[in-house]
Amino acid sequence: MIKIVKRDQPSKAIFFFTPVLAIFLTLIAGGIIFYILGFKPFEALKFFFIVPIADKYGFSELLLKATPLCLIAIGLSFCFKSNNWNIGAEGQLTFGAIVSGGVALLFYDQEGFYILPIVILAGAIGGMIYASIPAILKTYFNTNEILVSLMLVYVSKLILDYLVVGPWSNPEGFNFPETRQFSDSARLPLLFEGLRIHAGIFLALAAVVISWFVFYKTYLGFQMKVSGFSLKTAKYAGYKGKKMIILVFLISGACAGLAGVGEITGPIGQLHREVSPDYGFTAIIVAFLGRLHPVGIIFASLVVAITYLGAETAQIFLQIPKYTGQVFQGMILFFLLASDYLLFFKFKFIDSKK
Amino acid sequence: MIIDVNFVGLIIASIMASAVPLILASCGELITERSGVLNLGVEGMMIIGAISGFALMTVTGSLIIAVFGAMLAGVLISTIFAFLTQTLITNHVATGLALTIFGIGISAMIGKNFVGIPGKEFPVLFEGLKDTIPLLSPILFGHSIVFYFAFALPFITSYFLKKTKIGLIVRAVGDSPESASNQGINVRFVRYASILYGGAMCGLAGAYLSMIYTPQWIENMTGGRGWIALALVVFSTWNPIKILIGAMIFGGLTIIQFHMQAIGVRIPVQFLTALPYIVTIIVLVVISRDSRKIRLSTPSSLGKSFHKDN
Numbered sequence A: 001m002i003k004i005v006k007r008d009q010p011s012k013a014i015f016f017f018t019p020v021l022a023i024f025l026t027l028i029a030g031g032i033i034f035y036i037l038g039f040k041p042f043e044a045l046k047f048f049f050i051v052p053i054a055d056k057y058g059f060s061e062l063l064l065k066a067t068p069l070c071l072i073a074i075g076l077s078f079c080f081k082s083n084n085w086n087i088g089a090e091g092q093l094t095f096g097a098i099v100s101g102g103v104a105l106l107f108y109d110q111e112g113f114y115i116l117p118i119v120i121l122a123g124a125i126g127g128m129i130y131a132s133i134p135a136i137l138k139t140y141f142n143t144n145e146i147l148v149s150l151m152l153v154y155v156s157k158l159i160l161d162y163l164v165v166g167p168w169s170n171p172e173g174f175n176f177p178e179t180r181q182f183s184d185s186a187r188l189p190l191l192f193e194g195l196r197i198h199a200g201i202f203l204a205l206a207a208v209v210i211s212w213f214v215f216y217k218t219y220l221g222f223q224m225k226v227s228g229f230s231l232k233t234a235k236y237a238g239y240k241g242k243k244m245i246i247l248v249f250l251i252s253g254a255c256a257g258l259a260g261v262g263e264i265t266g267p268i269g270q271l272h273r274e275v276s277p278d279y280g281f282t283a284i285i286v287a288f289l290g291r292l293h294p295v296g297i298i299f300a301s302l303v304v305a306i307t308y309l310g311a312e313t314a315q316i317f318l319q320i321p322k323y324t325g326q327v328f329q330g331m332i333l334f335f336l337l338a339s340d341y342l343l344f345f346k347f348k349f350i351d352s353k354k
Numbered sequence B: 001m002i003i004d005v006n007f008v009g010l011i012i013a014s015i016m017a018s019a020v021p022l023i024l025a026s027c028g029e030l031i032t033e034r035s036g037v038l039n040l041g042v043e044g045m046m047i048i049g050a051i052s053g054f055a056l057m058t059v060t061g062s063l064i065i066a067v068f069g070a071m072l073a074g075v076l077i078s079t080i081f082a083f084l085t086q087t088l089i090t091n092h093v094a095t096g097l098a099l100t101i102f103g104i105g106i107s108a109m110i111g112k113n114f115v116g117i118p119g120k121e122f123p124v125l126f127e128g129l130k131d132t133i134p135l136l137s138p139i140l141f142g143h144s145i146v147f148y149f150a151f152a153l154p155f156i157t158s159y160f161l162k163k164t165k166i167g168l169i170v171r172a173v174g175d176s177p178e179s180a181s182n183q184g185i186n187v188r189f190v191r192y193a194s195i196l197y198g199g200a201m202c203g204l205a206g207a208y209l210s211m212i213y214t215p216q217w218i219e220n221m222t223g224g225r226g227w228i229a230l231a232l233v234v235f236s237t238w239n240p241i242k243i244l245i246g247a248m249i250f251g252g253l254t255i256i257q258f259h260m261q262a263i264g265v266r267i268p269v270q271f272l273t274a275l276p277y278i279v280t281i282i283v284l285v286v287i288s289r290d291s292r293k294i295r296l297s298t299p300s301s302l303g304k305s306f307h308k309d310n
Helices: A012-036 A041-049 A056-081 A089-106 A115-141 A145-165 A200-217 A219-229 A231-236 A241-268 A279-289 A294-318 A324-339 B005-034 B042-060 B063-087 B092-114 B136-140 B145-163 B165-175 B177-182 B187-213 B225-235 B240-262 B269-288 B291-297
Strands: A002-006 A345-349
Touching (some): A012 A041, A012 A324, A041 A294, A056 A200, A056 A219, A056 A294, A089 A115, A089 A241, A115 A145, A115 A241, A115 B269, A145 B269, A200 A219, A200 A294, A241 A279, A279 B092, A294 A324, B005 B136, B005 B145, B005 B165, B005 B225, B005 B240, B042 B092, B042 B225, B063 B092, B145 B165, B145 B187, B165 B177, B165 B187, B177 B187, B187 B225, B225 B240
Antiparallel strands (some): A002 A345
């Protein structure tokens, strides 16, 4: 007989093992879905997860997609660790792209080394401004940050749409919904000739290092951990809750804004209607899959980035609908949450004959 | 200026029609939340309902099968949420988000073959009475059965919660799962049932969009209505009658866009489209400012997992 017993303490080994288990289960469930849709499961999975990254170009694309995911997820981990549910990173990314894009457009016919830093800074500030809205409303008006940050996603996309169709649209652009091309000085440099991977990856890596330092080596990191564990304890210890809420939102807004900068000054080079294929939402999954740990998030962003590439490849070669990527992302999170059960409970085999 | 009263009636009727999916989804979610469960997957359950209803209608040709099939689809998808949050004790917020992401993906996957197919005409009731009373006729008559059901639902929900024994049990579970459990109530069972009921109503709300309101399948067609429905529950301070008021306000904001454009008001269309979302934020701020009032009306155990040892 098998009995389910509560663990005395959550198992640390299982804490880092369950994400791997979740990915494995997702692959199995994905194979089943492919089978139901009438594809050969192994062939479909191969096109989804192996073919896209089999060559140099594919690997560069993987890093290109993983960069914004990693950057945003690092930011979100500040919020999630301290029990703040910022789910509007997509909006903060978009607003960061708007602000930095606006600045880049000011310099569209100029060159100079100073342009790129200003553009990058503008993006971070844009993301911070946008993230400060749910933060301030939460701290001073007791408003639910989940709903506010999400509503702002829709608003930011409409602002972007208005700008690229209207006042910011390219005067020589035949009314296409896009702005002028940014000048070369406003573009993040490419790392290799012929590949799209750009210097934005260093922003992501810097975020990883800084966040690791803050989480594990500073008093702030400790405060965040305590608040995430128990708000009552945090209050009892006298932590300034309001300040911290605003701070973590600003950090995660800056990261999302930087991801927006990376997209428009990296592969895109201008503003248009869709600056992000929902990186802001997908990064929520990345943050959880990476266990809110900086190193975990690096691995998680690579895994989840494959679902983007795989969806494209599978659509081209096998006519599998591209939304399969999203289905995989949802499933990863489902399985991850489900396998967390093993953290707190264990199965005990009991000899029933006794 | 002469105002045609029937035109006013038609506008009010169109506002009501756009309020229907919000009322259905909010009333469903309200029961779920009253039992102490926060299901953020409303958007995902609605979109699943929308594609299931439309697909079943196209494939079987039967409207009844389609409507009930959409509700069943809502129930099935919410079962995943119920199993995770109640049996495996997962975090409500994260699980709800996963449900929404999963729902949008899988609906687009199923819906690929249904894009561009015209919808069927959905029968309306009391069509003969349409020209009898000025102003009121367009409001009262000539709507689908789902429309009438939606406007009865807040009252039914209110009666259910206040006057019936099962309603009392749902509230008890939401306000104090420990004491309810001590009274011999199976908390997990009540919460399962409340989640599945919420799923059914969200499925119906989605089916209304794809089968009656639009009526066709468009990818991502719920367009944030699920999130607005969630906000409406907060707005109503968990009182079903107030959902009716909130849904009418948001229905009005949706309809106003079309009319403002029609009479040539020079406001960018994007601003009008953003209005419901901005108003949602403002309304949430106004409602939540009084933290004491919110604390009094929020189900005490909302979003908290309950696990009974042994």
